[in-house]
Amino acid sequence: MAKDVCEVTCIDEEKVGRVKNKLAGENPLDVAKVFKALSDDTRIKIAYALAVEDELCVCDVANIVGATTATASHHLRLLKNLGLAKYRKEGKLVFYSLDDEHVKQLIQVAYAHQKEAVEA
Template identity: 70%
Template sequence: MKEQDVCEITCVESEKTTRIQQHLQNRSIVEVTKIFKALADETRMKIAFALTLEEELCVCDVANIVGATTATASHHLRHLKGLGLAKYRKEGKLVYYSLDDGHVKQLIHIAFAHQEEVAGRESISVK
C-alpha cells in the first residue's frame, strides 16, 4: 500500500458510523448488488446498452447485436427481466424486450458517462 492510503491513527465518529449503519440496514443492499452483478456481465451490459438506444428489440435482433445465439440472448434477457431491469411483450411468435423504466436507462448512461470521463482523465495524464 502507498503511505497515504493508511490511517496513522484510529478514530471512529460513533454518531456518523451508527447513522450510516442504520441507513444500510434499511436499504436493499442485497437486491441492489444483484443489479450491479447482472450488469457486470459483458453480454448483459451490451444488451442493456442496446436497449438504451432502441425502445425495444426482438430476441433475434439482440442475438445479432451481441453475436450470440437466440437461446443465449434469451437467457440473458430473462435474467435482466427477473431482476426488474427489462420487460417484454409478445407479438405472435416474436418476443420484444425493453428496459423496465427510465431509472435503468439512467443507470447505464451514467456508467458510460463516468467511464468516458475516466478515460479522458487517463489520456490527459499519459501525455
C-alpha cells in the first residue's frame, strides 16, 4: 500500500467547508490559464525577462529567448491576452512589460522556489 495516502477516511468538515466556500467565489479555470500560459518554456523565459527588466521591445525579447520576432510577438500577445503583460507603441517599436506587481512577484517567487529546490 502507498505510504503517501490516508489509510482511513477522516474528513475535517470545518476545514473542508471553509475551503469550499472560498472556492465557490473563485474561478479556478482562470487561474489555471495563467499557470498554463507560464508552463511554456518560452513564455516563462519572456515573463522572467520582463520581471528583470521593467520593459523590453519585441526585438529584445526575441533576442533574449532565441526566437524570431514573429514567435516572440505571438507569445507576448498570448501573455497580454491573459492579462499578464501589457504593451505600448512608440513609433515603429512595441514595448512590453508585465501587467502589474502581482505578476512580477509570481515570476520571482517561482524562480526563487525552484532555486531553493535545486539547492536542497
